[in-house]
Amino acid sequence: MCAVFGFLDYKGKTSNAVLKKLIHYLSVAAEVRGTDATGIAYVRDGSMVTYKKPKPSHKVKLFFPRGTRSVIGHTRFTTQGSEKRNCNNHPFEGHCGTEAFALAHNGVLYNDRELRREQHLPTTPIETDSYIAVQLLEQGQQLDTENIKRMAGLVEGSFVFTILRNDNTLFLVKGNNPLTLYHFPALGLYVYASTKSILDNALKKVKLNGKYSEVDVSEGEIVKMSSSGNLHKSTFTMQDYIHTMFNPYNWNYLNYAKWWEANEREELLLEYCGTFGVSEEEVELLLEVGYDPDEIEELLMDTAAMEEAINEAKTLLQCEA
Template sequence: MCGIWGISDMGEDITRQTLANIIKKLMMLAEVRGKDASGIAVMQEDKLCVLRKAKASHELLNDVEFVRYLEENILESDSSNIWIMGHSRLVTNGTQYNPKNNQPVSKENMAIVHNGIIVNEDELWIHLPEHTRECEVDSEVILETFRKKYRESRDAKSASDETYSNLNGMASTILMMQEGHHMIAATNNGSLYECHSKDGKLRIFASERLMLEKLILTTPELKKLISEKSITQLAMGKSVVMSDAYTGEVSDIEIIQDSPTENHSPNLSKINYSKYEIDFDRIRKIKRCSKCVLPETMPFIEFDRDGVCNYCRGYRKMSYMGKAELDKWNDDFHKNNKTAMISFSGGRDSSYGLHYFVKEMGIKPVAYCYDWGMVTDLARRNQSRMCEKLGIEFILVSADLKKKRNNIKKNVEAWLRKPSLGMVPIFMAGDKQYYYYANKVMGDYKLDTTLMATNPLEKTYFKFGFCGVKPDILKEKFKKLDFERLPASDVLKMSGYYVNQFVGNPAYINSSIIDTATATASYYVIPHNYFRLYEYIPWDEELVDKTLISEYGWELANDTETTWRIGDGTAPFYNYIYCMVAGFTENDTLRSNQIREGMLDRDKALELVYRDNKERFDSMRWYFDVIGVNMEDTLKIVSEIPKRYE
């Protein structure tokens, strides 16, 4: 989830200025994986010094205290042996405004940088009754488990290996310990790489191979010492230990950090949610299709004399290439030693897709995720579970989450001034750069194939229908559900709708507009040449849920029974809007597609629709907290919008 790196310099013939330059480059290379906070630790002879701040790496580089830290600990150091490690943080558990939650996490005579999420953290703490918990991040439990194991064995490698054998969830770490002067690197999913000089005196670690390749390529002094051919992936569960012969006294860890910052959330007061509940008694009275469950409030819907809607009449059932063709494709993939990346959001379909590609097809892809600020901690924990259990390297590209969330805030506040159902998707525009970065990761890592497990039955129709764009399913040329993207003519029509909305509501013309434009280009312009699992075999919801829960302990949300969209931070809010105002959500279109495919009967579909359309206030509170919008004010405005079913 985060970016980590480390340097072990055991007397290599390299200037301190070159070492400082390497540190700065590694900080910037790691920043793509997290921009919420960053930090560094240096250990040499008698001292271990940690600096951590709630700043992105590029901001920390210009911080006065960091500049002084680099001078005192690197440029002016005369130590022959020196160890350095750093971290670029993507916040999961534990706010970055409590400095103890930022990394390197330090305690007594140890410090650690950690990439990943430990999902059995509470269980591990039970076995550490003598160890006091000081921060909210799961990295601390790794540090304390190692401390306990080391006290028992007095052997750094066995203590680290045993620690990793107790971890559930993805973890890659670099740990420093003053006692015995050790630096230890380890991973349980392959998200840690190493390169070294010929004599082994200089070793450099990083979360991704690409980070080391770029570092060597752009540092002439380093290129003389280290070859790209020396880059290797650390073996999973096998710790790499570096030590020296220093046996002198050590001083207490020096920690440089900011003071704690108060929570400035606009949603600290308790909200009486009952005032903003959806009136399902009235929604149950809405006329619906006699075959599917689409309501009369659906854009462009019409019913025939039998009460069947035009969406059902125009529907064409999915056709599949079949398992035999899938096996043929897979045989060719393996025969030609191809490589792959899987798009992995942490949602149920991408999670099952990862399982299927690894377990059923024998493919070992790299997992990729673009975090634009709305990937929830629940999704991240499920990503961690899957990657650790399947031994999959995880590449995360993190946007500037502060900027992204501020863009969402501006668009939500603009929408609240003049609510329109057709403009709701602008809240989600910032996620579409996902396609750009997917193609970029493919190119950077020289991979052959992007694997997708997108469910075609999730096609909603209504989001652009509320913009006045008639869905393909209602046109004569419609053949079957596609996976994404509108025809060019419909894109132009939808663009015209957006232009009119921007003119009528200038608040949309804000700093997010460039981000929205690039997202649109990423979605509609750049190539999407992906391998899609569900073009070959049918999607099976029961099988997906059963596999994820029984085999991986896949975590569910606490405010809904469905497994769909629980890792998407935006879905609870926009579905609340659609249901409150129009009486239906994405759940209605999904269940209607399942009915048409013969996967679900109408009575069961209605039962699931009413169950899953319930308000998810807990998840919405997270959403409003992270974007900085007052939740109660927003709910009040939404609840007062005229209903389409009145």
């Protein structure tokens, strides 16, 4: 469980101060899905710049210079590769021919070692499963939709990829993990985050003028947004888990990873719920009556809904007693 977030400011109407505030509140809201590391990437004078730290976002000052038109961000919940080695944290940089890019991933990939062998990819000090996506893209001469489609069709697991090219073209690649994208047409601004609650929570703190609409992004779609704001969608075919499930080692790894992630997500909620004014006992109460981590994460973003859920849970347990 991690989170991705960011923006594309294709008209340049929104001030740098407001965009910085937007990224700050997006990153803080995204802590509910990961506190192990925080990072962003942006384009400066045609070059990619990444900044990341093995710290929760509320302890990191995220800077980007005036004139920055697009930022991709990530808050990390570690599953593979220690966050204390900063090279394991997102976003990752890569190159396709003369093009540079940065990539951030939300999810878990299960066939990274297999792909490294099959595709004869070089060894790397980066231990994170997500980095296989960068290596696959680097096999191409261009960072374009066809190259991304090939990569997305090779990896197995859960994913949303966000990819920023050094001409400020932004790609959103939706697998089976959540993603919400808003468009402010009057401002010339796209804003995205892993979940609607993260996005809405941040926008409550940042007053953006103008109406917005949600852009539908379906599983198996690649959304390409150019630096001028043109949006184009294409599709890819996701790998299924058939051969993974019938390989005893991979099947055990897959199921263990899912079990481990679910338990770690509960621990993360218990660790971080106090930031939202909710006690560990109240989170445990919701877990006990059947709420899953995703549902509790949504409730943390809505104080009134959280209070109602806690009261209902208390009433339910009293009735059972």
